[in-house]
Amino acid sequence: MNERALTALRKTCDVTLLEMRFAKRPRDIARPTIGKLLTAFYLSLRLLFELWRKPDALYINFAPTGGAFYRDGIYVLMSKLFGVPAILHLHGQGLQARHESRFASWLQHRAFAGQTAIILGDALRHQLAGLDCQSKIIANCLPDEAFQITRSLSGDITPRLLYLSNLFRSKGIDDVLAACAILRQRNIDFALDIAGAEGDISVGDLERLIDTFGLENHCLYHGLVDAGCLAKLLSKANLFVFPTRYSNEAQPLVVLEAMAAGVPVITSSIGTLGDIVRDGETGRICQPGNPEILANRISDAFTQTKETQDMANAAQAFCRAHFSKTRFDHDLQQLIGQVVS
Incomplete structure (x- = not known):
């Protein structure tokens, strides 16, 4: 910015x-x-x-x-x-x-x-x-390129979740992993892409968390990504999850980038997010710090495919008009x- x-x-x-x-x-x-x-x-x-x-x-x-x-x-x-x-x-x-x-x-x-x-x-x-x-x-x-990402999805592949942010606990990465562990217990198939630089969680810490939650076969960490890799991740994502509880969060660009690319979003309502991601209209809102609720929101997004896509379309149009x-x-x-x- x-x-x-x-x-x-x-x-x-x-x-x-x-x-x-x-x-x-x-x-x-x-x-x-x-x-x-x-x-x-x-x-x-x-x-x-x-x-x-x-x-x-x-x-x-x-x-x-x-x-x-x-x-x-x-x-x-x-x-x-x-x-x-x-x-x-x-x-x-x-x-x-x-x-x-x-x-x-x-x-x-x-x-x-x-x-x-x-x-x-x-x-x-x-x-x-x-x-x-x-x-x-x-x-x-957002730059014009953010609205030009073409999503390459197929209905018969494993749904892909995307977490994009530096690895700080306050940004919700531990909640995402805990929610994914709940999905695995419910026998819900998924893959999780994680992208971002080290924060108060190192790469070693992340690997241990993934191992603790039994998600070795479900997660792929991409490290700090450039614009090209980011575009590829967004094009393949079925759902963007960002349950941030960062007290100074105002208007995270990662959420806007996902919305602009037409990726359905689940996030918290902190800062201005509640005005942008309107629950049930342009995305789904999840209370931060509650992996059980996050898992339910992800499950709903997977099963309510038409509603989820309608929200993504509305979010993309909202971004074009306001950002x-x-x-x-x-x-x-x-x-x-x-x-x-």
Whole structure:
């Protein structure tokens, strides 16, 4: 999404990019290191230099939680010192959790006061309650290629489930495996494709979980996949399962990618997902942390084939209408114009 925003901004603005790359691997994102501190300090010096040149606005992918919240909050305060308006793009949720210290609360209110915040959907508007800022809803988007995946399914093959996300427990991979074990006990045939980089679950941990649940003959782990491999996995999937319970989840692109490809979706209603995956209409909603219910949802999807396909068709049409890059570019460019003017 950062790349998409940069492309959109460069169509209408002269953009200077300060790349905020602090972690090389997904599993390192939440880990504080000396290297991250040095990078943050170096970026603050570069930002000071750019702010001194008086740009029309600062656009920042603002982290709502963790140590990155303090870093980004200080960056925004720096822009205020120079009289440069800031646009804070929130790709996650968690601002209302900033009560661990008076400084965190003060920083949150000062950083957002008088600025413009972008949120991904109306379900996240509560994050900005009590903050003296303007808000704008700009949902994520998908590239045109996401809508061009051709599904190659056959009615006489084993149904294929797809789990696509980095291997974090909060993203629901353990729930998926537990639900699959229940399906196996019910003698329901399936195959599970798992794709994603290591998180707080390593490849070894995943292999042990698969062995514990007795799913050795049902699972295939693909590791971190590129766009081509992702397209192949989506084209062969009968069902996409993503029972995330990640507290900062806002609008995961993996769900949108599955919907755009016409793959039936089962997910939780966290963040904006409840507005996108409408239960029984554009997909199935499952309570996170409950493998028994997830297994039932998967079983229903297998047996209620017409209803499942109708939901997938409706989801694909919904994505075409609301998550195109043309719409995203227009909304972001319009907002920039309003802020600068």
